[in-house]
Amino acid sequence: MKRIRNKKTFALLLATSMLVVLALSGCSGGKSAGDVAPGNNGDSAKSSSSGEQVTITHYTIDSEDRTFIEKLIPDFEAKHPNIKVKVEKAPYEQFDSKLQTLIAGGKSPDVTSHYGYGGFAEYYNKDMLLDMNDIIQEDGFKASDYNIPDDLMKIYTVKDHVYGIPVNMYVTLMLYNKDMFDAANVPYPPSDYEDKSWTFDKMIEDARQMTHVSSDIAKTQYGVDFTWSERDMRPLYFGAEPYSPDTWTNGGVPSETHFDSPEVIAAYNKLFNLILKDKVSPTTEWSKSVAGQNGDAFVTGKVGMTVSGSWSLAGSNDFPFKVGVAAVPAGGNDKVRSVLFVDPLLILKGSKHPKEAFEWIKYLVSDEVQEKSIDLSGGNPPVNTKAAETYYKHFDGIDPADVKKVYEGAVKYGFESYNHLITHYSQINDMFINEMQPIDTGHKTVEQVMPTIQKKVMEIIKR
């Protein structure tokens, strides 16, 4: 029967195609994204000699505060008729997996940043990043011409090789609910980092006056929420250093970590005591139930002060109460009081047109564009010190002088965020969240948990 044969051919076709897929997936297993990329791009032959029209892609998160760059493209293309810019995007959650697939599939974007869960060190150690030294030398690029502080340039320079140009700088600051301070008759906290009276203990004292715990969850309010950012960074703030200093010089691989040291344990205890002993901070469950999916109880107006990234400022106009910014109180470390989150622009190794990509990056960090970007993005803080003046004035209802003081203090007492600078960071972060869970709920003490964390951090780093 002819038709039967047809059916069989179809099934055969199906099966062979499945086999091909199987075989293909087999060979991809051993290779990391990085080493598949360069050899694989079929159209790498297209040269990028000047004059010829080239298209570069900028890969970013699909959210308004990132995709605003699309509005900057027409002007750039007018100035550089031979370069076309295309923006590729993905939702935040899928940012990393799409990037890896793009690179592995030989469709590497030219410009991106570490906007997903993975940080700069992860990209660097996977050999995904282009060393910009040659391009910088040829171009004569100087950070000072773009009003980028030298300190910030150092963050993404490994062993004198530049791998990223900073574009945005977020700092850690304290937001406070002015209405709650007024109601409790407590004076507002200072925005000046040099104000010596603003200490961790003073913060607890203020918080106590605003804390009312009631059996009715709706009537309960807390003075302070100090659960900012990644967990392994918090000890730094109290003068304890969990990662050995060589971490910052060798591409994010610490030779030692000290998570079980008495200093680190004491630091964590100080923070957990806010919840467990002083009872001026909400428990994780309470925050979750009050804030719902937003995850931040502060925005519901039930927390007096919160330590947070300056990105929260961008949403402050929507808060149902008056907001102020203050310095992070002194916790005992004279040098570090604010964690900085500096986002760089990176050129990927798989880029076919690195020179044109660099032109685009230069355009994005230029004075004029940095200034324009503040408004277009809805409040992204520029690295450009000239444009920063405009940024300070961007937020309705918050005194620009306060924002300025908080920013200047943060730069002076700032430390670049670990999540950008330590290898395998997404795994470390996940592990921290899991292991510390029992402390949140009061089932284990800091002393019990830290030795396990210390062991696991080292295991992850050595992978």
Next chain:
Amino acid sequence: MSTIPTAGPEASPSVNKRRRKIDAVSIASFIALLVTTFLMLLPLFFMVSTSLKSKKELLKFPPSFLPETWQWSNYREIFDTLNFSQMYMNSLFIGILTVVGTLLSSALAGYGFARYRGKGSNLWFMLMLSTMMLPYPAIMIPQFILFSKLNWIDTFLPLIVPAFFGSAYNIFLLRQFFSTLPDELFDAGRIDGCSEFRMWRQIALPLSGPALATVAIFAFIYSWNDLLTPVLYLSSSDKFTLPVGMSSFTSSRFRIPPWHLLMVASVLAMLPIVALFAIAQKRFVEGIVLTGIK
């Protein structure tokens, strides 16, 4: 969601008598059903209620049950803030073609596996089933390389074409159904001089309403909800599908996500599924009633 249809059009008197006897039981079960229905509808209710709240009201705790001010403008706003209608059409387009492709290919392959025996057909069947064990991330990169060599990146093709090559689960489902059809039907067809293809089209397919409806629902829901594949293959905003656009709602690490708009989007995104379910369910019941074959 639609309610469960009761069997049979009109109850006869004898049935009525029987019903009266078990009144107590049926009242109890009715109440139980009512309570569970209410519990099931609660999240749905909150979705609709949230979609009508203002942004400031979202932050209130405890959350209000009904919106204080019914902000119907949210439903207009969603079409202004995003290219929502474009995404909706993209999703529909991909979804419908996926259903067509899946039905065609899986019904053919399933029919083949059910009705014809050949050398090693069991082996091929096992091999096909084994593809179900491959998780998507395992084939993600090779598939991406394949489609990128075909220059299909940033087109709908990678999302539609694979459906025309069948999927193991649906083929299996249809094969099981086709094997329950009595041989006599096909023998009769053969005697009447029916071609093999015509038997598939005019005997097997019309009798398979329920199974085809099930496959159609599965295929559509899968395509409608799929996030990872469109994220990988689509890069331009005008090609985005609903899930990509909706997950971008919460993408900003810097702002309070506009949950009210997300809920508007969810309500609107739910409609085709509800519609499809209502239609397919009717077919499902009809299929049983008409053929008498189960």
